Amino acid sequence: MAPVKKPFHGGDVYAASRELGRDVSELIDFSASINPLGPSPKVWRAITGARHLVPHYPDPECWDLRQALASRWRVEPARILMGNGSIELIHALPRALKIDHLLLVQPTFSEYAASMARAGGYVTTVCADRDEQYALPIDRLCRLLERPTKGSRAFDGILLCNPNSPTGQACGTDDVMKLARAVQRRGVWLIVDETFADYCPERSILPSASSWSRVVVLRSLTKFYGLPGLRVGYAVAVPTVIQQLRNELPPWSVNAMGQVAALAALHDMAHAKKSLRFVLKERTRMAKELAGLPGCTLFPAHANFLFMELPPGWHGGKLTEQLRREGLLIRDCSSVPGANRRSVRIAVRSREDNDRLLKALSRVLSEKRS
Ligand SMILES: Cc1ncc(COP(=O)(O)O)c(C=O)c1O
Incomplete structure (x- = not known):
């Protein structure tokens, strides 16, 4: 390779x-x-107060953190998997879900294509139109999903970054749900990267998407909670998908300070x-x-x-x-x-x-x- x-x-x-x-x-x-x-002042206090945890391995289940996220999103903890930043989950997804051919909207975050290359798969891209201010072309994605272009292999997955980086464009929940219904019908995966969705919570498909068997939502504590150096992200999906994804991760992905800090950050409304x-x-x-x-x-x-x-x-x-x-x-x-x-x-x-x-x-x- x-x-x-x-x-x-x-x-x-x-x-x-x-x-x-x-x-x-x-x-x-x-x-x-x-x-x-910056991070919540409660994060600094929590990290200082958790020094005694350093000589232990971190909780591999991220139990407390998953409980907190489960209650935030009103879903069972079995629908949540923590990762060493959402990046770890982005790189685990192609192998976990056996995605060989991913459909992407460009311009977007470069790691989606990198994760596919690393897993030996490939991507097909659709360009958001500059003259439409790079609006996410949901209808075009739906059409491609229903009728892949002649001679091309069908897609196993679509990745939508919402809001998208670097363009800052975002679509509403109706549009994402339209795509979610289309992937459910076609038996294709939809991964929605909501790393920046804390800035437009009304556009997030959580918690409703957590029961869709073909949808995975990614979130991060990096941007909004100001914790890039601690590496904490998570995926929300049905428990079988969470298990598949988990099988691809090493144990102890999220270190003890990351878990403690993320928990404190989530509690500081x-x-x-x-x-x-x-x-x-x-x-x-x-x-x-x-x-x-x-x-x-x-x-x-x-x-x-x-x-x-x-x-x-x-x-x-x-x-x-x-x-x-x-x-x-x-x-x-x-x-x-x-x-x-x-x-x-x-x-x-x-x-x-x-x-x-x-x-x-x-x-x-x-x-x-x-
Ligand atoms: C759109 C998007 N998704 C995911 C990530 C990864 O974030 P993290 O691994 O810090 O959660 C980034 C980082 O820049 C990003 O821009």
Whole structure:
């Protein structure tokens, strides 16, 4: 098998720190979209109070955490499986469900295709249309599912990222359920990655999808709960699917601190509400400011980041490089399949950080014009 090419991701502050000779704390990372308010203060207290757990293996069942999630989603714990970030589950799914041919919407998160390549399968892609602001093409997916193109092999699965990264587009539950009904009829899998759904909870298909035998929903505690360094994600599906998926994971996927922190984060509803309010307000302000930069085009945003096209003549990679030298990391999307070369993704951060980026952007973009 050919070696799997490693996808490039945002959030690699360590590489930037080595390259720029600056401490991680001196960098402002807009390339990974993490809650700008940080984790709940209860997370810090929980981690400190759980030091005595370090000399033990973590609970392989993630019992307390699964109970908490089960009660949040009003489902049985047997419908929930924890993973070392949702990424571990993304990579286990093709083998667990024997998915050989996956249908994807581009542009999207590169790890879906990487997981298929690693499992020896392949993907077929449908491009979201830039002129439709990259809206997720649900009707096209349904049509392809009902009538695969002539000569092509039928799909075993569809992966929908909702809200989608990097475009920020999202569809409503009616659309996802339409797709879910279609996959049930055709005996195909539907995986819905809801990693960013905490920012638009009304678009999540949980808990209703938890009883659909062909649907798997992925969630993460990375973005909204601000725990990227601890690696906690989960899948929700019917118990037989959860068991299949579990068979593909090593034991003790989620370490003790990750479990304790995730539990504390889930219990702090006040911090969650405050975070959501803050991000939605700051996102609106940022979007308005960015759209006001001459020649920049903003796309509809449903998560905690903004997808933007730079003025004609610009290249996402070039701008990213220029800002990087100033310690401001944004996500270059110029080489993301299905995206325009002028595309970048910018996380919503604190007001102060956002103002710093806006100032730098406005200066760099005007330098080139003059
Ligand atoms: C759309 C999407 N899904 C899943 C992941 C993986 O998240 P984690 O493994 O941190 O839960 C990411 C990370 O960037 C992502 O952007």
